[in-house]
């Protein structure tokens with residue numbers, strides 16, 4: 446299987462405090478990779494390196510390599526806007542823009558492509574269908590994205606993220622703010638989406654990781670203690686810490 | 697032991713509550729006394745002609761406030777036009793460069809100084825800066841003075857409103873490949889726009905009653921405000937001062953109260969209206 450993403454000796458610092466230590470992680474194409482570990486171990490930080498969103502803050506710094514299709518995207522000469530078009534992100538709390546449902550999804554399209562109105566509309570519909578939201582919002586495309594329910598807002602954000610046809614989707618606890626029904630909808634959606642995208646998802650829910658992911662990486666205090674196929678990690682972990690964590694003995 | 701401690705704590709609590717209540721009572725009574733007095737004294741002056749006629753020289757009958765009202769609107773709107781764009785930009789700068797104190801410190805410091813400056817000083821400043829060199833009073837000079845007072849107020853509310861926009865929204869915007877500038881202008885300002893408008897309108901309400909800065913700049917005239925750029929321009933606050941302190945005529949004292957009532961009602965309407973209209977609604981765009 447080809448690698449889509451690969452971290453090599455990745456270190457991360459908040460100011461002087463190092464929180465990721467020599468992370469090495471291969472991420473296979475069109476698979477779901479679950480990132481698990483106790484709170485504060487650096488899962489979100491790892492994801493935030495992948496699209497360089499951490500650069501918004503001046504004192505945050507990454508060292509090492511993060512290869513996307515073999516190219517180190519941490520190098521300053523890599524166009525960060527293009528990188529972010531390629532690597533979409535979904536946050537824990539839904540983050541719809543303060544505009545209509547339609548505009549939320551059309552925004553990234555206008556940003557990155559020159560499309561006619563017709564084409565834009567088609568691609569918005571496509572993205573909303575892709576996020577299993579079309580049927581619920583097709584009659585209220587003009588209403589504010591903020592007026593949707595939490596689960597709908599999260600799927601709207603997924604639609605927005607996939608509209609620009611990225612290759613990788615980063616999801617940071619995408620269902621932790623949602624009820625079980627909305628959660629299972631998003632889980633189904635992720636399994637559907639992995640046909641087209643490489644997905645990395647942070648989750649605190651072991652059942653969720655076991656249900657939907659193909660590979661799992663276990664983080665502990667900024668170190669990737671163990672990674673491998675989900676089956677292997679969940680049935681026969683090599684490391685004692687991993688076993689303790691997935692059986693719920695700490696964390 | 698325990699009981700005694702509890703007793704003192706309760707007592708302290710009661711004393712504190714007593715004084716808080718007293719403060720609330722004092723503040724509201726003062727407000728009510730002022731407003732009722734203005735209404736009582738001012739309502740006698742109100743008539744249709746009072747609203748339609750311009751002011752007239754001392755002692756002439758049938759004078760009104762129409763010219764002053766119009767002049768005041770021109771001066772305050774002028775101030776808003778002058779102050780708002782730079783104030784919003786400065787507020788954005790403060791909020792967006794929060795983690796770069798070197799850039800923001802100077803701006804913040806000068807805004808604080810400006811906020812604390814007595815408005816009469818602002819009037820004098822504009823007087824020496826514009827009125828003296830140009831050789832004439834003008835409504836525009838009045839606008840400049842009010843704009844200087846508005847600037848820090850609008851800047852600070854802009855900063856506060858933008859700070860209230862969650863960082864997650866900025867990140868979400870950057871995450872789809874928007875630039876920083878684009879994110880600020882199209883997403884952050886957009887989600888804060890109600891707050892921004894509220895800030896501007898409240899600052900307007902606040903400066904529309906300022907008198908001292910206008911005494912040195914717009915001054916007053918019994919004419920219609922056609923000389924906004926080149927001559928003394930009638931306005932409400934100075935009209936009130938003139939009528940109620942400089943005139944020997946009882947009718948003019950009364951007209952002064954009438955004008956005070958009108959401006960009070962206008963400012964209160966603007967203030968309360970703004971607060972109601974733009975009250976935070978969670979689910980609106």
Ligand SMILES: Nc1ncnc2c1ncn2[C@@H]1O[C@H](COP(=O)(O)OP(=O)(O)OP(=O)(O)O)[C@@H](O)[C@H]1O
Nearest residue numbers: 459462464482483484485486487488489490491649
């Ligand atoms: N903005 C920040 N400034 C300084 N330190 C931070 C910042 N954000 C996170 N950290 C620290 O970095 C470490 C990793 O944080 P991170 O958010 O990546 O953890 P996480 O695994 O996502 O945790 P959770 O499961 O609670 O979301 C933590 O020790 C945290 O205290």
Ligand SMILES: [Mg+2]
Nearest residue numbers: 488489490617
């Ligand atoms: Mg996290």
